[in-house]
Amino acid sequence: MFSHLEPLPADPILGLSALFKADTNPEKVDLGVGVYKTAEGNTPIMRSIQAAFDRLVKTEGSKVYIAPTGWPGFTDAALDLSLGAPLVHALEGQIGAIQTPGGCGALRLGFELVNHAAPGTTVWVSNPTWANHVPTLKAAGLDSKVYRYYDRATTSIDIEGMLEDLKGAKAGDLILLHASCHNPTGADLNDEEWDRVIELIGERGLVPFLDMAYQGFAQGLEADAGPLRRAFEKLPEAVLSYSCSKNFGLYRERTGALIVKSQGKDAAKALTTNLARIARENYSMPPSHGAALMTTVMQDEALRADWVAELGEMRDRVNTLRRTLADSLTQKGYGAEFGAVGRQTGMFSLLNLTPEQVAAVQKDKSIYFPANGRINVAGLTEANIPYVADAIAGVM
Ligand code: PLP
Ligand code: TYF
Numbered sequence: 001m002f003s004h005l006e007p008l009p010a011d012p013i014l015g016l017s018a019l020f021k022a023d024t025n026p027e028k029v030d031l032g033v034g035v036y037k038t039a040e041g042n043t044p045i046m047r048s049i050q051a052a053f054d055r056l057v058k059t060e061g062s063k064v065y066i067a068p069t070g071w072p073g074f075t076d077a078a079l080d081l082s083l084g085a086p087l088v089h090a091l092e093g094q095i096g097a098i099q100t101p102g103g104c105g106a107l108r109l110g111f112e113l114v115n116h117a118a119p120g121t122t123v124w125v126s127n128p129t130w131a132n133h134v135p136t137l138k139a140a141g142l143d144s145k146v147y148r149y150y151d152r153a154t155t156s157i158d159i160e161g162m163l164e165d166l167k168g169a170k171a172g173d174l175i176l177l178h179a180s181c182h183n184p185t186g187a188d189l190n191d192e193e194w195d196r197v198i199e200l201i202g203e204r205g206l207v208p209f210l211d212m213a214y215q216g217f218a219q220g221l222e223a224d225a226g227p228l229r230r231a232f233e234k235l236p237e238a239v240l241s242y243s244c245s246k247n248f249g250l251y252r253e254r255t256g257a258l259i260v261k262s263q264g265k266d267a268a269k270a271l272t273t274n275l276a277r278i279a280r281e282n283y284s285m286p287p288s289h290g291a292a293l294m295t296t297v298m299q300d301e302a303l304r305a306d307w308v309a310e311l312g313e314m315r316d317r318v319n320t321l322r323r324t325l326a327d328s329l330t331q332k333g334y335g336a337e338f339g340a341v342g343r344q345t346g347m348f349s350l351l352n353l354t355p356e357q358v359a360a361v362q363k364d365k366s367i368y369f370p371a372n373g374r375i376n377v378a379g380l381t382e383a384n385i386p387y388v389a390d391a392i393a394g395v396m
């Protein structure tokens with residue numbers, strides 16, 4: 001049965017970690033996998049999460065199964081953060097939600113729900129998009145098409161091209177959008193552009209699927225949720241995959257949610273029970289630990305305030321790093337190529353480098369990032385920015 005299987009290459013993003021670890025150059029820099037890091041290069045447990053953990057150790061008391069929909073209170077906390085209490089209230093009866101194994105689990109479950117409701121639906125993805133999107137939607141039985149998004153030549157969003165391409169979608173097609181902090185480009189739509197996209201989606205009877213993996217990393221928790229809230233408010237149907245990996249630092253705990261709006265009969269119940277069925281067919285119920293921590297933080301006023309504060313510190317740090325790198329490259333005469341890095345948001349920027357230039361920077365300078373030129377800005381430090389800027393300028 002298995003003898004014909006061939007070994008596969010490593011994941012283009014996660015595979016870089018092993019190469020980085022094996023490199024003995026003391027000046028090596030890891031700008032690969034998108035995780036937050038301190039100036040010392042650590043990805044710490046957040047203070048509020050550690051406090052919730054300390055509490056849970058004493059109070060959890062059982063490891064018995066949780067419900068297929070997840071840890072008690074978790075989806076309410078995720079809804080409160082993403083849609084916000086007033087909208088959740090206004091949409092009562094129209095929202096189904098389930099806890100998922102990370103944002104990846106939410107994507108897979110969402111695509112499977114779409115394929116169950118409307119088999120073979122076409123999903124429109126941005127050019128470029130996160131490397132996991134198309135494999136995941138294909139594995140769920142869906143097809144993909146690409147809309148124009150980021151123009152490398154101008155290092156900005158091609159909004160007219162995007163709208164023109166989306167006009168080619170047919171009613172019922174799914175439009176996959178990065179809710180904030182676009183991965184890999186770091187380029188987000190502005191408010192007016194979001195309004196135009198949401199209006200077009202409404203006019204054409206399309207369905208938005210918003211992927212939110214970085215709430216709080218662009219401008220703040222509320223501002224970052226603005227576009228997804230407008231989509232859920234204005235459109236009859238919408239899907240949201242939500243990840244707690246970055247903004248709660250829960251990466252390995254696999255903590256996320258899938259949230260779906262419909263206006264059908266018994267919508268909330270129909271959505272949630274169908275999602276629970278799909279979860280059951282895949283893994284029955286999600287892991288509890290990360291969701292228990294997140295829920296504990298969200299339900300405790302002091303822990304929540306400390307979490308908001310620490311997330312703000314993380315956001316400010318990444319934004320400072322991106323401006324410092326952009327300034328450094330601009331001073332070297334490459335403002336046209338790399339100035340946009342300073343204006344973008346979230347963890348990532350797509351550097352205007354060829355795969356050959358990326359390979360040279362890796363081989364000669366031990367700076368690691370994927371061949372498409374995406375850097376994890378959070379992997380920069382005040383100390384390594386001069387080295388990285390020199391290396392980039394050196395291959396121009
Ligand atoms: N979607 C995007 C755009 C991402 O960058 C990520 C990675 O962090 C995810 C979804 C899912 O992340 P996770 O499954 O680790 O929660
Ligand atoms: O894009 C990134 O680097 C993050 C982390 O299969 C990640 O989103 C990368 C690959 C993957 C899961 C998470």
